[in-house]
Amino acid sequence: MSEQVDAGETEERPGKRVRADAQRNTDALLSAAAEVFATSGVDAPVRQITAKAGVGAGTLYRHFPQRSDLIAAVFRHEVDACADAAPVLAAQHEPLEALIRWLRRFTGFIGTKHGLSAALHSGDPAYAALPAYFQQRFVPVLRGLLDRAAEAGEVRADVDPYDLLRATANLTLPAREDDGHTERMVALLVDGLRFGARRPVRGAG
Amino acid sequence: MSEQVDAGETEERPGKRVRADAQRNTDALLSAAAEVFATSGVDAPVRQITAKAGVGAGTLYRHFPQRSDLIAAVFRHEVDACADAAPVLAAQHEPLEALIRWLRRFTGFIGTKHGLSAALHSGDPAYAALPAYFQQRFVPVLRGLLDRAAEAGEVRADVDPYDLLRATANLTLPAREDDGHTERMVALLVDGLRFGARRPVRGAG
């Protein structure tokens, strides 16, 4: 499922094999950067990332020549991880429960995005493709969960996945410290979904 | 007119006299910072500002211990300058002409605000008071110009000054390079104002 769009993932041509240690370090950098970005934001010092990854500075710059390359790669990586969680949850839980759990997973993802929003609006063309990628991966995933829950009669069928995605993201982003606010609001959203399950209200957006 | 609200303008208590050179350097720093911010944005290197002001680094930090202090001071200073231009223009020109000229002045002001928007949304509490100050100074000023033009029968009377302020600012901000777009759009706004002058259209937003 991650392979449906792999353009730009530290691009590798078919003719070129990647050395094992190179791959290992790339992975270590990605997960270290993800942790550091979540803790200190995307403006965190580079050395903090290389230290956590147990890697020299040169290694980072060979794999990610521009800072935006690293940020974009981490972002894509996490978008993939979050999107890929959906089918797993769908296989393990009832439709409604799977939807609820995935939305929780999604808010957890959004909550780690301190300062990314600023980077996205910085005008740097390197970030231009990210919102599209975000939408492209998540909308079908959420649509699948919604459709399944709607078929089971658990939620209404007249909700646009993209609207729900944006609403959930917007509820989550402004929360600097989580005091349960996000969870309560998302729960409210889900209750709203369930409300019209069997008597769908067309115009009552 | 600048004195109506002077809270926080490098605060000086009545009991303390300011030394002449200190005042001179403060002014030099403010105008240098204004120029540099306009050219390179609010993230410009500190040394660039001190160099243009002909001042040492220590001097800057004594007058503006935090970077946000300097930014806020520059912003307030420019807000004041722009707001104070209104009565002058009103005295020199016919009502409509004064309004047009002040709006041009205002778009010039907004156009120098590269990156300030990002600082405002950074969550730093030091910037919290700026939007309020902005609104507090400009709304009465623009209301005065509008009222005078309306009394002269030049523009319609049903326009909220704050709406016009925001609309004008929004037209100006996104323009990275000025190709005349802003000027044309603001002119369009003014034409819209004039359209309903003698037969005011109430509901026609």
Add this chain to the structure above:
DNA sequence: CGACAATACGGAACGACGTTCCGCTTAGCA
């Protein structure tokens, strides 16, 4: 299995930056 080339690694080194500190200068006053 062993040696060679290609590839990748680490961290020292560099320049730019924000910020602090302190010996010297200057303004204001008697």
Add this chain to the structure above:
DNA sequence: TGCTAAGCGGAACGTCGTTCCGTATTGTCG
């Protein structure tokens, strides 16, 4: 005119992003 305190400049320090290159590791071929 001389004294004092307020104010000044810029050297100095620690941190940052980024580059560079001698060294280590990998994959392959004999």
